[in-house]
Amino acid sequence: MLSRATARALSTTTQVNKNVAVLGAAGGIGQPLALLLKCNNSVTNVACFDVNPVTPGVAADLSHIDTKVITGFVGADSATMEEAVKGADVVLIPAGVPRKPGMTRDDLFNTNATIVAQLTAACAKAAPNAVVGIICNPVNSTVPIATEIYKQLGVDASRIYGVTTLDIVRANEFVSVLGSQDPNDVHVPVIGGHAGVTIIPVLSQVQPAGCIDSLNAEEISALTERIQNAGTEVVQAKAGGGSATLSMAYAAARFADSVIRAMNGEEVVECAYIKAENLPGVDVDYFSTPLLLGADGKVKENLGLGELNAFEQDLVSKACEQLAGEINKGVEFAANYKA
Structure with missing residues (x-):
């Protein structure tokens, strides 16, 4: 059944x-x-x-x-x-x-x-x-x-x-097609935030290693932009009928499953956006990175950005510029909200 x-x-x-x-x-x-x-x-x-x-x-x-x-x-x-x-x-x-x-x-x-x-x-x-x-x-x-x-x-x-998680799911799918891989075998860390230029697929760290080495710099840039703007792609395709709901539901279910597996003692790594002060290479207080999840529901270890190439380092700088304002907007809203 x-x-x-x-x-x-x-x-x-x-x-x-x-x-x-x-x-x-x-x-x-x-x-x-x-x-x-x-x-x-x-x-x-x-x-x-x-x-x-x-x-x-x-x-x-x-x-x-x-x-x-x-x-x-x-x-x-x-x-x-x-x-x-x-x-x-x-x-x-x-x-x-x-x-x-x-x-x-x-x-x-x-x-x-x-x-x-x-x-x-x-x-x-x-x-x-x-x-x-x-x-x-x-x-x-x-x-x-x-x-x-x-x-x-x-x-x-x-x-x-x-x-x-949806950013990771999309990156895995898009890379699997371009690299002729089974999507179950593809792993692309996506760091930063969850909107536009703050979404940073770290394509230099893709697994299996080398599966998209045939792509030139222009093609890597185009793939990065597609991952960043994938939500808009769905909104436009639905022509006013909605946004990315089914893929987001799948991604959220995967996130929940990862958390539960970690609670049950498995070693599980998921990318997620958290408060991460003093994260090396980042000058904002919230940032998404690969996280080793703990059995208590907290982050056991923040695995950080990993080794980035020059193109990806530039993406991090641009993401931080946008994230700074978006983070501050949330903090200011909460300061004026009585819980």
Whole structure:
């Protein structure tokens, strides 16, 4: 059956089952994300929260699949938000307004910043030890907001991650096609942030090594730009009908699975956007790098940027210039928000 086959594919670790909450579960990302989590054998319970009144129906629909338990919560009040995340080991936040044609991630800021502040305050109060994966854009700003909200409430913010996994998934896929490789065998670290020029695919470190050595400098630049602008590619292809929802759901499910596997004792490395002060080669306080995840949900080791070529070093400089303003925007918003 599809559900069992998918569950096996997503994770083979079943030592310790985990509870996952999806905040924004009735949306374009949230519904397929909840479905993928429902099919993961390492997930005991998926709590689905959304302000959309169809949320109980989403939970009912998922509950007919013959895997683990599912629950649904609907409402905009803090008590319902807190109830939804209570007992969660992992919280994923795809809630927010999606991008539309001509809209930048920055255009989303005012609405989505408030949503993230409200939801992360609920997490800090009701699930302070849960890993929180921020999907709501603009991630470059919403992760600093979440971190500052935790600080306001006196809660350890070291389990907050910006989910940049989609950038890695896209890079792996695009490289696999150009390098005639099985995408399962391709690994491209993507560092920086999660918007435009802040997305830095480190193509010089691609595995298998040498698989795209046939590309010249112009082709490497074009591939880099395609990875950076892949979200816009989807928005335009959907012609006003939405943004990258299915691929983002897959990427978020992969991130959650990696976190759970690490909690269960596996050595797992994922790239994610975190508060990373004094990171060598970077002059901003938030940056995505490959991270060795720990069993406690925190970063066991930040593996840093690795060796970069001149082209990639220039990309880091440009990314930091943009990230500085986006990070500051999030910090300033949180400073004026009462959690």
